[in-house]
Amino acid sequence: MKHIFFVEDDLSLISGLSFAMKKQGYEIAVARTSTEAKNLWKNGKYDLVILDVSLPDGSGYDICREIRKTSKIPIMFLTAADEETDIIMGLDIGGDDYITKPFKLAVFLSRINALLRRSDNFSEKNTELNSNSIKVHLLKGEAYKKGKELDLTASEYKLLCLFMKNPDIVLSQEQILGKLWDCEANYIDNGSLTVYIRRLRTKIEDNPSAPEKIVTVRGMGYKWNTVGCGL
Template identity: 80%
Template sequence: MKRIFFVEDDLSLISGLTFAMKKQGYEIELARTIHEAQGLWIKGTYDLVILDVSLPDGSGYDICRKIRETSKVPIMFLTAADEETDITMGLDIGGDDYITKPFKLAVFLSRINALLRRSENFNQADTELNSNGIKVQLLKGEVYKNKVLLDLTASEYKLLCLFMENPGIVLSPERILSKLWDCDENYIDSNTLTVYIRRLRTKIEDNPGDPQKIMTVRRMGYKWNTID
């Protein structure tokens, strides 16, 4: 049974979403404040974290930062704001997905299922990728640049694997988004991909301002440029 760590203070949302997730067969651990969440996180092991951005004693972003110090567990934000700055901030600090209130229950459950499915698929991989001084050990979920271990979020890791598995092939934004989220890409803002690409380049490129590994192909998308 998959365990979901759910941090939310709105009682009406808690009741409906918890019931729906349990009906899907998930075990739910609930916290309503940052203080409560920190205590439960230390004690438990989870397959997915769902964080409300606005909490009585602070922000879900603070919890995300703390989690990312020790774990790559998938994280989804619930946000009442549809502002690009709020969304990009959540992704920049290590979030994997977000959904803006109000949302349809079916969409919410679909996003949960997709996040868990992608995480499971990557954990089951048993090969190694090598290109441009980057080595990915898929069994361990580790990435090295010139033999130095990189600190990638789960989403950055998945995006890098997608590029390295398709060297020299131009991947459209739509294809990348559908592979990353494994659900209807119409639900995903294309600005999200821009954030991921920029963030990944800062970690794997020698000069992020002049990328040589992840190339932008104007009006078409992106490709992994083999320069070895």
């Protein structure tokens, strides 16, 4: 049974969404304030976090940042803030999805199922990826370059895993967006993907200005290049 950590201060929304998620077979832990959320997080084990951005005593963004210090757990932002800058910031600090109010319940539940499914796919037990001096421990959600741990956001980590699981295969921008974000959403576009790839390159490439690991295939997409590269 999957355990969902739900941080929201609207009682009517808590009641309705908690009921719907429980009907899907999920266990729900609810926090209505930032302080309560921090305490519950320390004392519980969860498979997914749903965060409202605006809380009476703080911000869901701050909670996300704290969680990302120790965990790769999927995080969904649930909020009325639909400005592009808010959405990009939420994803950039480690969020995996962003749904704005009002929304359809079926869409909300579908996005939860998709996040949990992708999380399972990226957490294969007793498995590691190793190429181009990069090693990823999938069970632990950790990545290393030449033995030194990389400080990656959740999205950067999943992007790296996707490339390393498909060595020397050209992945189109649409394929990458679809694999990582089920992307028909307007807030993740090719421009945003370019930003993610540039930031990942700064962390894994010896020379980000002349990348050798994640290479651009003009007019087609990107490729994890292992030709001529050792472990």
